[in-house]
Amino acid sequence: MNERLKGLRINAKMTQEDLAEKMNVSRQSIAKWESGESVPDVIKCSELAKIFNLNVEDIAAIFLNENERFPMKPKDKYIFGKCIITDHKITIPDEAMRVFGLKEGDELVLLGDVKQGIALLPIHQVNDFVQEFVNAPTFGGEQNHEDDH
Secondary structure, rough: OOOHHHHHHHOOOOOHHHHHHHHHHHHHHHHHHHHHOOOOOOOHHHHHHOOOEEHHHHHHHHHHOOOOOOOOOOOOOOOOOOOOOEEOOOOOOOHHHHHOOOOOOOEEEEEOOOEEEEEEEEHHHHHHHHHHHHHHHOOOOOOOOHHHH
């Protein structure tokens, strides 16, 4: 039984029918993938990855029974490990520096949310972030009122 695929579907609050419709396959195909009777082709694996916001490798690992070796993580999301604050300075792990193209001397802005934590943002991205924040419906930007009618 492919519990990982079923779990992804259930966590996304989808029925087999919902997922089948999104992927343009039959409900029976989804049931067979979840029961281990068959495996989706590479195109369908790519679609599953997009639907569940995962890497194709993570989806393939589900069907190759490599779930223990390759824990799934959301696409473009990272946990780099701990940072240390010393003399009011934060040390950023080398891998994070590489992934985000940061270099010594770059200026970062510290953002915070009491419920969600803190984040560092390169200063050249602040304008885009602020514009997106201001335009968000929860902050007062444009809202789509089609559902109100």
